[in-house]
Amino acid sequence: MTGSQGFTPESERVTRQLRDEILDGVRKPGSRLVERELAESLGVSRLPVRDALKTLVAEGLVTPRPRSWAVVREFTPSDLADLDEVRGALETLAFRLAAQRHTREGLQRLRADLDRELDAARAGDAVAARRAAADFHQTVIWLAANELLSELERVMRSRVRWLLGQHDDLLGIAEEHEALYQAIADRDVTRVESLVLHHLTTSRAAVQGHRKPDGA
Known part of the structure; x- marks a missing residue:
């Protein structure tokens, strides 16, 4: 009897692929997502595409349109202002708790995320660097060891x-x-709080610079 642990439902596979393409900037904001076209390009029926679009709507990445299509949000x-405010509140708490509660295993995981980000950034691999940066923030949430905080992070992930x-x-x-x-490794809560406030400020400015049209 063969196990089913390696089986991934088509709807999950389609969701993951579309999510990655949106987060990595392959599918730009406003791009059309038409069930029939996606099904043909991905080699699946329309049902898993429909399920994937519903999931991405719930995640806040896709905006539904009448009938059988949607657009990248x-x-x-x-x-952005709303998202920035909520992210700032959650991450300020998460980084502080991570500094207080991290384990050796958790710190090793965070270091691995950081090393991947540094390597990708030095190599100019934007997709890999941004993914690793997001992993770093997600690991900090895990280090905070607060189940309600983790639940809120999953809703907003x-x-x-994307941000x-x-x-x-x-x-x-x-x-x-x-x-x-x-600072987390040193359990220096005061320094963590100062650094995360600075990081949120520079991150906000970086987002604004990224979205500004060339020559603006």
Whole structure:
């Protein structure tokens, strides 16, 4: 009897692929997502595509349209301000708790995320660097060891990962993460709180710079 542990439902596979393409910037805001076209390009029936679009709507990455299509969400300045406020509150708490509660295993996992980000940033691999940066923030939530905080993070995960991908200073962000990592490792809560406030400010500016049209 063969096990089914390696089996991934088509709807999950389609969801993961579309999510990655949106988060990595392959599918731009406003891009059409038509069930029939996606089904043909991905080699699946329309049902898993329909299920994937429903999931991505719930995650806040896709905006539904009448009948059988949708568009990649275009975040308005108001959307970004709301997301930034909530992200700031959650991450300030998460970084503080991570500094107080981290384990050796957790710190090793955070270091691995950071090393991947630094390596990718130095190599100019924007997709890999941004993914690792988002992993770093997600690991900090895990280190905080607060189940309710983790639950809130899961609800917001896709939108926050999208926001964390909206920057161009790959090495600058990675170096700020390195400083945060060291403060967490030292259990220096005061320094963590100062660094995370600075990081949120520079991250906000980086997002605004990334979204600004060339020549603006």
